[in-house]
Amino acid sequence: MSVKTTCPYCGVGCGVVASKDADGSVRVEGDGQHPANFGRLCSKGSALAETIGLEGRLLEPMIGGTPVHWDDALDRVASGFSRIIREHGPDAVAFYVSGQLLTEDYYVINKLAKGFVGTANIDTNSRLCMASSVAGHKRAFGSDTVPGCYEDLEQADLLVLVGSNAAWCHPILHQRMLAAKEKNPACRIVVIDPRRTATCEGADLHLPLRSGSDSVLFNGLFAFLAGSNAVDRDFVGSSTTGVVDALKQVAGQTVAQTAATCGLTEGAVGLFFDWFTRTERVVTLYSQGVNQSSSGADKVNAIINCHLLTGRIGRPGMGPFSLTGQPNAMGGREVGGLANQLAAHMELENPAHRDLVQRFWRAPVMADKGGLKAVDMFDAIADKRIKAVWIISTNPVVSLPDADRVRAALDACELVVVSDCVRDTDTTRHAHVLLPALAWGEKDGTVTNSERRISRQRPFLAAPGEARADWRIICDVAHRMGYSGFDYADVADVFREHAALSGYENNGQRDFDISALSTLDGRAYDALAPVQWPVTPDHPAGTARMFESRTFFTPNGKARFVPVMPRPAGNATSRDYPLVLNTGRVRDQWHTMTRTGKTARLMSHIFEPYAEFHPEDARVAGVQNEGLTRLTSPWGEMIARVVVSAEQRRGCVFVPMHWNEEFAGAGRVNALVNPVVDPVSGQPESKHTPVKADPYAPKWHAFILSRSPIRRPDTGYWVHGKAGDCWRLELCGDARPESWRDWARAQLGLEQVEIEWVAYRDPAAGRFRYAAVRDGRLEGCVFIAPDHTLPSRSWLTGLFAEQQLSANARMSLLAGRPFGAGEDTGPIVCSCFSVGRHQITAEIGKGADSVEAIGRRLKAGTNCGGCRPEISKLVGARAQSRQAIAS
Known part of the structure; x- marks a missing residue:
């Protein structure tokens, strides 16, 4: 069985084909007919089939950490919100949603909030994006x-x-x-x-x-x-x-x-x-x-x-x-997902628009002023002005700036409801009620990409456990709160209403109009091909390009120049905080890693949170390449691995935003980020936070590889994830155990197990290596050193694939380097084909003088192309080296 659907990652909106075989295994490939990608997928999209397992899924409703029936959970949400609205008014509740929602989910929650509860306190993590x-x-x-x-x-x-x-x-x-x-x-x-x-x-x-x-x-x-x-x-x-x-x-x-x-x-x-x-x-x-x-x-x-x-x-x-960051950031804008919007690109503070939408919805009330935007919303939760919040499909304790304040706000909130597909996230830990939602692969609806192209997301997996569609959960709560207008037969019914509203009393006055899709029956909705809005009776096949007539959607039909007076970014650097922190993404991870963190292939490119410094800034701060640094701002702190690079601008430090407390201790960069926002858009300043950097020099460093999941420390710096056929834990500390051997056994969970130990001990140098072997197979290994100079992990992870360790492999474990046992491929460059840096440089040394030549020899760079820039740099560096030698 093959199903055409849409990738759940960035705003490109790539089409994918998911095929489910008779044995239940799933393959995901690019859809060669989808106009966004024509069959190509990036490393994340190529690994989608590796992320659909049920490990870590939220599969049943919970109240206070205890599983309950759906009726009990829904009643608790509806009664809690209703009571707070009755006692404190509609603005005492809020909804924080996500560009990961499908358009139909987004539409229903906005309808509930603005037209029935009567509050515009509904915002989205797209506020952080576009x-x-x-x-x-x-x-x-x-x-x-x-x-x-x-x-x-x-x-x-x-x-x-x-x-x-x-x-x-x-x-x-x-x-x-x-x-x-x-x-x-x-x-x-x-x-x-x-x-x-x-x-x-x-x-x-x-x-x-x-x-x-x-x-x-x-x-x-x-x-x-x-x-x-x-x-x-x-x-x-x-x-x-x-x-x-x-x-x-x-x-x-x-x-x-x-x-x-x-x-x-x-x-x-x-x-x-x-x-x-x-x-x-x-x-x-x-x-x-x-x-x-x-x-x-x-x-x-x-x-x-x-x-x-x-x-x-x-x-x-x-x-x-x-270029939008999320798969449905555009769809959220279409339905009024931001606190200052109405559905169908109408304006919340325009009385005519409010009247139009209220009549169309037959809504009892209508929010008449802009609601609290993301950062202000969580400030209001902290101040107890908002007493109940429903968070859907997002992880604000990781992704919002000044993230520790967000966490404290949720701890102080009277009622926190979280709908998610993942059981344990930094945010779900603070929920009073957890509602299990469908995940990608199970969801049914539409998304809109960066070029206004609406695509279908179709399910190819059955709903697991008691998980339900977000739109259905929202409607069930609405019914229990006594609201009519939420009796949708199916998701196509929601889409038809959304499309009908876009054309309601429009007459070409509003840009968003998909009214030609409002009469699709279930079969036509299921078969809907990717199409760019507007989709009107005059343009039933969609519209590729806007403003071709040179008329705009202002009252006089003319575009407006906006005088721009540049303003300094956020807070200025100072003697105490001399560096500018810039946060962003890395190639193979997505948002807070709840999906991409499941696959060893995607974890292999960059395993740890890192801070990238210009060499001169690293020298001044006293930090070393591959060592650790503590970054501190007026709002918080974190610890990260140091990368020294001349490609970083002097005075700046770059840190990825993905790591959270599921994958790293002290690795949440948004705990540092300046919560100042744009006065017009309300978008936070994530690219300019003043910070200082200090060396973080614990007494010992270690890494652990294990065939079984590893117990993570409660405190300190650590990073955890999958690595090939094993689990990997990087950690460090100051307190030394009495026995490193006993400590290693405890870390691997092998205290009570008959095991063969391969050990190397150099107490004077503070270096210890332990490997646990059972029935000839490697069960785990622990490497300890007084500093960060530890052996390469890449060849060691390969030993877990061997059914029997050779004599050379055992000697390698003692020596801490390959000794005719496994190849040290180096850090992964090409995730699609698991090609490491050492493999690429070896081929360059043999005469491969272009990215294409590397592709022919190793296949690296021949799938998604995301690694081609990195390969190009390696080829270029070798060419420069040869040129320097020749001169």
Whole structure:
């Protein structure tokens, strides 16, 4: 059985085909017919079949940690919310939801909150992702409209990526860009990012601007364009307003001033400005480096201003393009998922829109003012203004800034309800009521990707245990609260209502309109092919590109220039906190790892949370490459592995945002993050937190590999996860046990088991190695040292696949290095084919002089392409080394 569905990761919205064999095993492949990816999948998508097991799933409702019947759980939620609303009013409750929800789930919870409970205290983790883009779109276009489509990336002659490490965060789109560049010799790629990321490997120009100076750069470009022949005077005169005021804001700004403020060379800035000016087909792609800022909306408008001034919008191969982070961040916007929105892209504070939606829903009440946005919502929970919160499909104790305050807020809240598919997360631990939801593979509905393309997510697995669809759970609670209007026969019924509302009294006045889909019967809904909105009777096949008519959704039909005055980012650095913390994603992990952390293949690329420093900053802080550092901000602290890299901008430190208390002790970076938000969008500043770095030097370091799960420490620095055919635990400490051998046995859980021990002890040097062997197979090993210089883990994990340890393998365990037993492949570079760095460098040494040559020899880089930038760097480094020797 094969089912076409959609990948649950980033906003690219790749189509996948899931095939279930007779033995119950599942294969996941790319859908060659889906227009977002044409069959290609990134490393995360390729590993989806490895993440669908029931280990760790929440499979039954729980109250206070005790399993209960669904009726009891639903009654507790409904009665608790009803009582608090009755005693304290509707704004005493809140809902915090997620871009992981399907559109139908999103629609029903927003309907319940805004039209029946009567509160707009419903926000989403998409607030952390693209709220600044929404605000920028609405200010410029009068609507939250993404103008272009993915085909524009292949038709452009200049691709400008701003605050976007697309090679790791949107790899399928990045590969489409590189393929288009290869076919079009005139095409150039510019990357604007403080770090030299993997995306820079395919770029013609990298501008490592000073953190937070994006608005200055694009204001400078705006001023430069105004004095050039690139201005589309007809378009500006007939289709826009506000250009005079916007230009006054940048009057006199020169290339030299722009370069100095941004920390760039004048030549590099001038070259970028010249390319942008002389290239008609320009697409500017921006992501979290722009959005996640206390001035994110202004940054978005600074970019849009440049496209409006040149008329480069609404036509093939040009326009501003927001790359969303979640699979259904766009769908959430369509149904009013943010606290300041109404459904169908209507405005909550517009009386006519409120009246329209209330009449359509036949709702008893309607929220009439914007609700609390994510950060403010959890502040209100902490202050007890909000007394009940329902969290659905997200993990705010990890993902929100000032995360320790979020945790404390939930501990103090009168009623915390969490709907999730995972039993134990940093957030579910604080729930009074847990509701088991369906996971990807079981869910039925739709999602919308970054180019406005609606795709079906279809189930291919049966609902496990007592898990239920989110929309159904929400409707069951609504019924118990006494609300009508939630009697949906199935998920298609929800979709039809959503589509009908989009066209209700619309008459072309609103951008979001899928009314042509409102009459789909169940069979047609099941078969719905990917389609881009608007989908109207006039455009039943969808609409690829918006604003082709050069009219917008403002009252006068004209786009608006927005004057942008650059503001300093968040809090300034100081003597006490001299470094700028920048958080983001890594290639093979997703959000808080509840899905990707299940697979050893994805854990193999980067196993530990790390902090990336410029060499000079590392020297000043006294931290060493591969050692540990304690990062501290005014809001919290964490411990991370040190990576020293000249590709990091001086004065900045980068830390991934994924690790949480399920996978790491002291590894939650958002505990440090500045909770300041953009005053327009409410989006938090995740790219600019002042921090200090100190060496973290425990008395001993160790790692443990075990065939069985390993008991994790309660405190201190540790990292846990799967590694090949075993489990891996990295840890360190100060207190030394009386017997390292007894400690090792206890860590492996083998105190009472007859076992053969292979041991190496050097007490004077503080180095110990223990391996447990049973029936000739390796059961576990423990390596201990006084510092972080421990043996490579890659060859050791391979020994767990052997049925019988050879004499060489035993000697290797004692020696702490391969001794004719297993290959030290090095850190994984290609997750798709488990190819390590040492394997690649060995082939380079044998004459493989290109990424393609490595692919032919090792297959690395031939599937998703996400590792190609890293392979390119290794090839380039070897070429430079040879050149240096030759000279």
